[in-house]
Amino acid sequence: MNHDEDDCYTLLGVQRSASAKDIKAAYHRALLAAHPDKKPHSKSKDIHAIQQAYRVLSDPVRRAQHDSDRQRIPAGPRPAQVISLAEFDEVPEQERWTHACRCGGSYAITGADMDGGMHLVPCTSCSEVVWVGYELVKD
Incomplete structure (x- = not known):
C-alpha cells in the first residue's frame, strides 16, 4: 500500500480543509461508489477502508492525530530501513x-x-x- 492509499482524505476524495458536512457527503458518495450493486467487483475491504476513513475524519481528536501522523512521514523515497x-x-x-x-x-x-x-x-x-x-x- 502506498502512502496516498492510506490517507483518509484521499480515500474520501476531500481536501484537508474539508468541513464536517463535506466529509459526511464525501463518505456517502464513496460508499455508494464502492457498493457491490454499483461496483460488482468491489471488495469489502474497500468499504471497510472508507468507513474507517470517515471514523477518523469525523472525530476531531482522531482527525488531528491523523494529520499529525501524516506530517511526520517524510516525503520522497521510502527508506529501506x-x-x-x-x-x-x-x-x-x-x-x-x-x-x-x-x-x-x-x-x-x-x-x-x-x-x-x-x-x-x-x-x-x-x-x-x-x-x-x-x-x-x-x-
Whole structure:
C-alpha cells in the first residue's frame, strides 16, 4: 500500500480543509461508489477502508492525530530501513558517519546534515535510501 492509499482524505476524495458536512457527503458518495450493486467487483475491504476513513475524519481528536501522523512521514523515497546513528562508524576527523549498504556501497551522513535535520540518506552506489535515527544535543 502506498502512502496516498492510506490517507483518509484521499480515500474520501476531500481536501484537508474539508468541513464536517463535506466529509459526511464525501463518505456517502464513496460508499455508494464502492457498493457491490454499483461496483460488482468491489471488495469489502474497500468499504471497510472508507468507513474507517470517515471514523477518523469525523472525530476531531482522531482527525488531528491523523494529520499529525501524516506530517511526520517524510516525503520522497521510502527508506529501506531505519538505522540508528549508533550503528554507523564514526570518522571523527571528517565529522562524518558511514554505514555499509548490502550492495557494497555505503551511506554517509555529516554533522552538517544532521544540523540541517537530514534523516534520509542515500547509498553512494545504489538507489536504496535509509532513515538515520539520531537526536541533536543542544549546547
